Amino acid sequence: MSATAGQAQSERSLAERLGFKPDQVVQEIGYDDDVDEGLRESIETVTGAELVDEDYEEVADTVLLWWREEDGDLFDALSDTLALLADGGVVWLLTPKAGRDGHVEPSDIDEAASSAGMTQSKSVSAADEWSGTKLVPPKGR
Template identity: 45%
Template sequence: MAQGLGFAQGQVVQEFYADEDSDEALRAGVEAQTGHELVDPEYGDVVDGAIVWWRAEDAEDGDLADLLVDALTNLDDGGLIWVFIPKPSRPGSVPVADVEDAAKVAGLHSTSAASVGPDWAGIRLTARPRTR
């Protein structure tokens, strides 16, 4: 599933809210595709993409729009963000509309959605370039 996400060899991808329920095969696939381990939220350099694992219970600890703004901090122009949410009827499922609303607040827009594993769906977000 990682091959359809749009990441390329040599890119650095930052990961947010990874937990025990995150899809390990998907994570490993992204690492194999890019040739780099996923970097954590404290990574201080420019990244080419970001992955956010978001569940209903995560909203109790924070706001998705704020998290997306944090993800944008290190994101290079043209970089993309994938928000992975549990599929409907799975524990912690989140409506796609909630992700799209948070994206708008953060200055992003959704470009596509995909099934990225047996339990997870992904929403691809992009930002407008910082320079025009």
């Protein structure tokens, strides 16, 4: 296996581990120069499409929300994502890991998600510097 093929396989595995699938529309919010490019590329590899940005006007299967403590009110941001999701869609909230600049306490995530009516269904190490929390919106919203 070539290095490129091995890299593509590991990229595919990362996004697949997070539940991304071919042909999904993934809207990215909160992009900045600190995001994990490997994770972004792995999602694009699996879905077969580029991530759409904050200006995308259709609904998305997944919202990828990069969030740092200084970004403002997490409840407001999560509430806003509900309108962006297709039925059955999810939000992947990505926050800096503990000890990193911009870290968000898990209790703050839980409080904001619960207040927005979302349920945490999975927490993972999404990248070297980022933790991921999968949030599911309320059914029948």
